[in-house]
Amino acid sequence: MTLVKRSNDLFPAFFDDFMAKNWFASAGINNTMPAVNIKEGTNNFEIELAAPGMDKSDFQIEVEDHYLTISYEKKKHAEDKRPNSEFTQREFSYESFHRSFTLPKTANLEKIKAEYTNGILRLDIDKDEKLISKGKSIKIS
Template sequence: MSNLVNVPKNGSLANTNTHTNSNANFPTLSSWLDDVFNIELPSVFSSNFNTGITLPKVNIKETAEAFILEVAVPGMKKSDFHLDIDNQVLSISTETKEENEQKEGNYTRREFGYSSFKRTFNLPESVNDEMINANYKDGILSVLLPKKEEAKQKPARSIKIS
């Protein structure tokens, strides 16, 4: 019996002998590409396996006076956050470690937890980086990014013709 593959005029591959083809256990190129590009990435790429924390959700609002950045990070303390600005890039990061030890009878149980994240934002030239401030309340880190005076929106006005 032959293990030849018939290639029709349309260019697709088709097996002429399905019950004895030694290549039957290998995926075709198209099915392999489908598998590669259609898989769901494991949660380890987007979350911390110790705590289930993912990258926090961020809302950015613009007003006439400022940009307001709101980061949803419940369960943290304000001392857990590090905000830095360097060359018009704002970095928000946290790093928390937790250790629990319980001694009972003849055994000791220890648990360690670690979580961290870092988000960076390129700030527009219109932000006055000397006046940036932040506060943390009810699980929301709010960062106020005031605009420079010349970048603030001016109210509409009428011009009289003389």
């Protein structure tokens, strides 16, 4: 399983600094990139995504042609609690992220389970029994 990344071999420091900047901060958009652990077992793959303080109903997980996408978007409103007040300006805030992975051909796309517990989104992806190489010993003659 591979993580889809951008390649910036030409000017890595420049692009890292440029891409790390939050260009949308003044617009009230907060894009985060959660950390991910990927494990491969004998019969499955497991993805753990650190996303504390989020609601599981705001996650979206899609698979198309062995391409897995995990995204999250939460719209927050800044509420004014004062009575008889009218807004002259009201700020909206959005939290969002988007992570994509290329799944190997051995991944069974029909058997993907997801759960969100204690700030960790876990995906369990079974391997297709027919595509798992069992291996064999070859006799030398």
